[in-house]
Amino acid sequence: MEQVPYTYEVDGVRLTGFLADGARGKSAPGILLAHEAPGLTAHVKERAGRLAARGYVAFALDMYGRMDLPTAEAQEQSKQIMGDGALLRRRARAALDVLASQAHCDATKLAVIGFCLGGIVALELARDRAPIRCAVGFHPGFMRPIGSASGPITAKVLMMIGDDDPVVPAEDRALFVHEMKQAGADWQLHVFGGVGHSYTNREIDARAIPGFAYNERADSRAWELMLSLFDEVFS
Amino acid sequence: MEQVPYTYEVDGVRLTGFLADGARGKSAPGILLAHEAPGLTAHVKERAGRLAARGYVAFALDMYGRMDLPTAEAQEQSKQIMGDGALLRRRARAALDVLASQAHCDATKLAVIGFCLGGIVALELARDRAPIRCAVGFHPGFMRPIGSASGPITAKVLMMIGDDDPVVPAEDRALFVHEMKQAGADWQLHVFGGVGHSYTNREIDARAIPGFAYNERADSRAWELMLSLFDEVFS
Secondary structure (H helix, E strand, O other): OEEEEEEEEEOOEEEEEEEEEOOOOOOEEEEEEEOOOOOOOHHHHHHHHHHHHOOOEEEEOOOOOOOOOOHHHHHHHHHHHHOOHHHHHHHHHHHHHHHHOOOOEEEEEEEEEEEOHHHHHHHHHHHOOOOOOEEEEEOOOOOOOOOOOOOOOOOEEEEEEEOOOOOOOHHHHHHHHHHHHHOOOOEEEEEEOOOOEOOOOOOHHHHOOOOEOOOHHHHHHHHHHHHHHHHHHHO | OEEEEEEEEEOOEEEEEEEEEOOOOOOEEEEEEEOEOOEOOHHHHHHHHHHHHOOOEEEEOOOOOOOOOOHHHHHHHHHHHHOOHHHHHHHHHHHHHHHHOOOOEEEEEEEEEEEOHHHHHHHHHHHOOOOOOEEEEEOOOOOOOOOOOOOOOOOEEEEEEEOOOOOOOHHHHHHHHHHHHHOOOOEEEEEEOOOOEOOOOOOHHHHOOOOEOOOHHHHHHHHHHHHHHHHHHHO
């Protein structure tokens, strides 16, 4: 199984993602992974590796072009992305193209998953009618970038949130549901009781942010739910 | 695999459930199934058979003591049950005892699942601290019977509802969430977009009730979610 950094370019900006090809020389579905607000970290790379271990071609995208950013700079980058839906889409689409063009990736079988900010990226690809079969969000934000795409959504949408997530107020959930209905989407919302933001991220507890906490049980349940949806959409 | 009617008695009322033992002579977890408002029908018996085919000892309870009731009479029965939480609990507990006492049932590994009214029964057993590892509801009602039990809930709770279910208004969902938090439960709420009430019941469409409809996709997804939770709680 090959796991390597992979550099590509969008609007003159060099982005460095992380490719984990688990296809073992055959053709396999491709999974795009979109990172959290801090950027592409070991957390998301580990998930790419885990998907490759299951036989998928996995590509963890890079939205910023810079790794290991100080928090303030990562927030700046995140703001820039959220302030420009077209930029977000160009960068996400470019990464999807990288994935689809891999020799062992079956470009007719693509999915995108995202964590936090990456959930927004996954939803935006669904709104933009990217050729993905499903968009999956782990503790996703439901804020829409400025200039967000809109229209019917054909990708299956699965969002999994902690009920105590301070990043996702009730109004945002309601807006998400409203949008999905309008878009005629096949959507699912899974709510974990007693769970906060970043429940998949073991690194988060060290940052001691109120309402943010790793939760092994939710992490494992959410991962299983995602795998079930993959089985459904790729069968 | 043995599948037989099974008669038991509560307060002098003869109840006839349906037992499907899939343990094949070994010891296996036991699953109690609680029916919808119309009573114990082929729908729930079929589910018991399906669980037995997976190796579980399954017992579909009977809340009414009468089968194939005309709609008005079934509604009367349902009202009686909802109007008397203690009666509901006695009948549900008796059925759980029937299940637990089966030769091949591992009485330390019990779960209860319910459909519609049966979801209420499943939750009530959880509230009553019955020795179950989880309570699962398919298009469950969230109304509480009069004289409902209360207190901490240790069984894992998974409720799966259609977003368009007219039986479960937003206020009821909010009350459910509020109760689960108060009870310190490990709870999950899964919402299927574009799905109504009775989504697991193929027989429902013939009745042409607005907002009630079979939905194969939600049915299959919900079943998988339940099986995953069984794997988790019985492992």
